[in-house]
Amino acid sequence: MDKNRKVHQFKNPVLNWIEFRLPIISYFKKEYGDYPMPKNCNYFWSFGALATITLITMIVSGIFLAMNYTPHTDMAFDSVERIMRDVNYGWLMRYIHSNGASFFFIIVYIHIVRAMYFGSYKYPRELNWILGVFIFLLMMATSFLGYTLPWGQMSYWGATVITNLFSAIPIIGEGLKTWLLGDYNVGNATLNRFFALHYVLPFVIFGVVGLHVAAVHVHGSNNPDGIEIKSNNDSVNFFPYMLIKDTVAMCAFGVAISAVIFFGPNLMSEVDNYIPADPLVTPAHIVPNWYLAPFYAILRAVPDKLGGVLLMFGAIAILFVLPWLDRSKVRSCNYRPIYKWFMMGFFVNFFALGYVGMLPAEGLYLLIARVGLLYYFGFFFIITPFVGWIEKPNKLPLSISDVYAKNIAPNIGGGETRMPSPAMQKDTNL
């Protein structure tokens, strides 16, 4: 081993003892203490931290729920009702877990909106974006599996509809579906394996989140102006500045989620899921969880089974290649006068898709879903590459501190007196 390794010295001898054997303390100091954050980061940059906290909350509440849950078709529904009525604070655990799932998606959607609007997915953070989309996929799988567990009508029929998607695959589809279910339709074998997978996947997510965070720490966080840190003037240390800011965000988030958990715990759940699963009766209207609704709308907008399934999965898969579809080198939409509006249109469109995804697929709703589907794919395949090519972006500030200097400069006689150093002018990323 390297005898010349420089061991960080602390005042506390215990810390020194640990540091000499495992340099974990200096690692945390580097990554969470002195770690430079662009000083112009707004509250959008708190949603990564919020998502991590929510993931941990979900894992903890889930473990405690599992202590009282029975994954058997005859007992699952009753065991959930027992958690609600008899287990001490069982109702609280369950409402934290069920609403936590919804809030997890709200936070992650905002986190994705942030990454898209401010161009965080671009060079050199493409892999970071890919890991993020992968986390998003894992989250959708985990939430779907978890939604099956209470074994209500929506659980059963949601599981039936989603697993039947696989039967659309030519030749192997039917066999694949049977293999996934462990039976010819959703049954006890299915419930058992869904429980096992629902328990383990969050830990997989936790691992990928670790990679996601490690990757962002290599090149540092993006920021609202989408330009890199060039000097110490452009950044603040994570501790205490960003930690305090994240704590404020966390308090606001805590108020919001508590309001729902305590005053409207069933706002985001379906009434039909309080009816025990009945394999012989399909509810009149099968509704997915709201956070999966945009993709469900895409599935139903296509009048062909295989086509619908392909487009639905395609809608997620396309996110993986976004960094290569966007040809513009300017990251932040704040400096992209045309793309900015298409981007906002994309968010509105996604919301509209989610809205019609919760309603019956007929008449006007179906029409909206089809228009929404066209815009969704048009945005990625046509608008994103094309606008990057024709658009003339606004002039970027020379540095992050320059953003603030410009705001003051007119009062003290013109910004041109501030001469950027040669190092500042050379932006290798642009």
Next chain:
Amino acid sequence: MAKKHKKNKRRDFLQLSTVTLGAVGTAAFIWPFLKSMSPAEDTLAAGSTEVDISAIEEGQSITIKWRGKPVFIKKRTKEEINAAKIVQASDLRDPQDDADRVQKEEWLVLVGVCTHLGCVPLGQKVSDMKGEYDGWYCPCHGSHYDTSGRIRKGPAPKNLDIPPYAFLNDNTIKIG
């Protein structure tokens, strides 16, 4: 030179055989785990059901459970049989003559699972919506089935399945 060549060949062989054996071994190890997820023997053996059909009136239909799935048994009226027979099979999405879907033409036996995404179509009760072809209608994504259980409109790709069944006598059907 020749000696070195020989030595490399031996190393290549060792490398290739190690990797091959490792890959085959890993696959052999994974197989039981994958196979354990397929339906178990008792699930496969969940055999057959005998149904008494003597109480079913013309135009009436019952739902029974077979292998966890609903099976529709319908005693069709003359009009319904005619409506099913009159259709040209070649005009259908999943072409099939009514005669190929029944053993006795008044008795229609169907797996009551929509071939789109597995919902149970409506149409068993008198008050249910029966769709535009007066058979069954799937409320999930709007598939319409006719009086022979054939897909006529909507996203479903195939006709409703016919389970294996046999008439044991005039009053009993064995399904499975």
